[in-house]
Amino acid sequence: MSKSRSDNQAPGLKVVRVPDCPVCGSNDVLVAFEATSETREQFRNLSEKKYLGKMNGWEDALSLNISYCPACDHHWHAEQPDKASLMSMYAAPMKGRGDRKAPENIALDEAIAKQARNVFAMVSAKKRSQATLLEFGGGLGRWGNAFQAAGFDVTAYEPVSERTERGNHSTDKVVRDLAQLDGVEFDAINIEQVLEHLTDPVGEMRRLKEFCTKNTVIRITVPNFSKFATKQDPWVDFPYAGRMHILSPYEHLQGFSARSLQTVLLRAGYKEISLSRLIQACAGRVIARRFVGACSPSLRETAVYAVPNVG
Numbered sequence: 481m482s483k484s485r486s487d488n489q490a491p492g493l494k495v496v497r498v499p500d501c502p503v504c505g506s507n508d509v510l511v512a513f514e515a516t517s518e519t520r521e522q523f524r525n526l527s528e529k530k531y532l533g534k535m536n537g538w539e540d541a542l543s544l545n546i547s548y549c550p551a552c553d554h555h556w557h558a559e560q561p562d563k564a565s566l567m568s569m570y571a572a573p574m575k576g577r578g579d580r581k582a583p584e585n586i587a588l589d590e591a592i593a594k595q596a597r598n599v600f601a602m603v604s605a606k607k608r609s610q611a612t613l614l615e616f617g618g619g620l621g622r623w624g625n626a627f628q629a630a631g632f633d634v635t636a637y638e639p640v641s642e643r644t645e646r647g648n649h650s651t652d653k654v655v656r657d658l659a660q661l662d663g664v665e666f667d668a669i670n671i672e673q674v675l676e677h678l679t680d681p682v683g684e685m686r687r688l689k690e691f692c693t694k695n696t697v698i699r700i701t702v703p704n705f706s707k708f709a710t711k712q713d714p715w716v717d718f719p720y721a722g723r724m725h726i727l728s729p730y731e732h733l734q735g736f737s738a739r740s741l742q743t744v745l746l747r748a749g750y751k752e753i754s755l756s757r758l759i760q761a762c763a764g765r766v767i768a769r770r771f772v773g774a775c776s777p778s779l780r781e782t783a784v785y786a787v788p789n790v791g
């Protein structure tokens with residue numbers, strides 16, 4: 481690989497180019513946003529204000545261009561930092577990046593607790609022993625704690641130990657590496673606003689099948705870029721104008737639509753299931769009536785439920 485002019489300014493940073501659609505694999509790709517010198521200036525501002533300068537110089541190495549795939553309605557960063565650089569970015573202490581600590585009392589976050597009880601109702605109805613859940617991307621523990629409180633035996637996967645340490649996990653099962661879970665199968669896997677952070681969402685979802693039985697319930701939420709873009713010009717405030725952008729470099733690498741999220745599931749070998757069908761299948765009609773209305777509208781638009789597609 482040729483040495484880029486930025487190597488001195490951003491030591492250790494390697495550029496990962498993603499020319500084809502990371503969701504459907506199409507090479508019929510458009511440039512949705514082409515960065516200017518003003519973009520790079522705003523990025524520098526983002527790095528200073530939110531990341532204590534951690535990403536300074538990355539704007540010289542990485543194009544900041546955004547690609548678009550018409551086939552599956554997906555947006556993504558055409559050039560991304562390598563995994564080690566991403567991890568170092570996440571490990572740095574940050575200001576106002578949404579790193580909310582898990583509340584001491586989980587009941588404080590009732591919206592999350594309700595979602596957790598929904599999933600527990602689906603899974604536990606047909607199970608005699610305690611239901612297990614993998615929190616994929618444990619973060620500070622907010623969601624894992626809610627699932628624990630709902631009745632699950634929770635294992636959290638969080639590759640960035642600094643985040644685990646800043647967090648407040650009620651489970652003592654926090655792993656940094658999925659290899660530590662070799663041979664373990666879970667009744668449910670929760671993937672809360674994680675896929676948009678990954679360079680290869682399809683590959684990561686395929687990997688997770690190792691931890692599934694044919695009945696494992698997968699719950700996924702992602703920010704919906706396409707919906708965001710129907711409400712406003714998505715590039716006016718890109719990459720930074722005082723608050724996090726939905727494609728904020730380099731945390732949000734992927735900009736999903738409903739279609740591209742479905743495509744991830746399909747290509748990774750899962751089938752989407754409506755929440756009402758899932759609850760009916762698992763827990764019967766009475767519980768279904770009680771729970772279906774309990775999903776908040778904002779989450780419904782970005783949340784999907786799936787099970788492994790075993791043919």
Ligand SMILES: [Zn+2]
Nearest residue numbers: 501504549552
């Ligand atoms: Zn695509």
